[in-house]
Amino acid sequence: MGSYTSTPACSNCLKGVDLCGESPHNMSEKTNQDELTLILMGKSGTGKSATGNTILGKTIFPSNLSTQTVTKSIQKSTRTWGKWKLVVVDTPPVLTETDLVKKWKEELCIVIMVVQLGRYTEEDREVYRYVKKNFNKPHKKMVLLFTRKEDLEDGNLSDYVTKTENKHLKKLIKNHKIPYCAFNNKTTDEKEKQSQLGELMTKIMNLVEAQ
Structure with a gap:
């Protein structure tokens, strides 16, 4: 499928990177880009494809509200x-391509x-x-x-994960220190759109810098 190139930089920048996806400096220089693969995983009906489209900034992956795959x-x-260069990968609920996983x-x-x-x-x-x-050391x-951020209404995501009665989810975040954020797709x-994408990319870049 085709690549997507963002529009010229806006006034909101994040660590020297415009939230629309372009560097505010030397925007015309697109050679020698570093490649980063973002692999979307999750069960059916969570909104993986819609999330991928939000990250890409346009509709590429088929998506609907059905719980069917x-x-x-x-x-x-x-x-x-x-x-x-972000390579956004949308995956089915069950991955059987072991060679591809090894490549990743x-x-x-x-x-x-x-997760919904x-x-x-x-x-x-x-x-x-x-x-x-x-993948080891997740x-x-x-x-x-989390998708369906709009369901929080006036609530706070941090409060939600802190007060959740789901013990595994709480353990995932508190004990395993998995970074988290939410999207309203x-x-x-x-x-x-720019704010929530900027928050996700900040967390991703923190992980990349730590590797």
């Missing part, structure tokens, strides 16, 4: 984020585990166990991303 094979697309492990990659807010189940635990088994390679507010 939409993504039946691995799909990917790219965009630019500052000096980085040898590359610079971050797993984005997508308020619906952390045994299937989600299975996804985490898969990530832990195949606290260094993974971000937990339905929003049409450009400022909100």
Whole structure:
């Protein structure tokens, strides 16, 4: 699928990188980009494909509100984020491509585990166990991303994860130190889109810098 290149830089910048995806300096220089693979994983119906589209800034992956599986094979697309070429990978609920997983492990990659807010189940635990088994030290390679951020309404995500009665979810964040954030994939507010994408990319870049 085709690559996506952002529009010229806006006034909001993050660590020298514009939230629209372009470096505010030397925007025309796009050669010798570092490549970073972002692997979306999660059970059916969590909003993986919609999350991938939010990251890309345009609709590439098929997505609907059904709990039925939409993504039946691995799909990917790219965009630019500052000096980085982001390769966004949308995966089916069950990954059987062991050779591809091995390839990812040898590359610079971050797993984005997508979970629906308020619906952390045994299937989600299975996804985490898969990530832990195949990628090792997930606290260094993974971000937990909650979809349906809009369901928080006036609430706070930090309060939600602190007060959750789901023991495994609480352990995942408190004991394993997995960074987390949330997306409203339905929003049409450009400022909100940039803000939540900027928060995710900050967490991702913190993991990358620590590797």
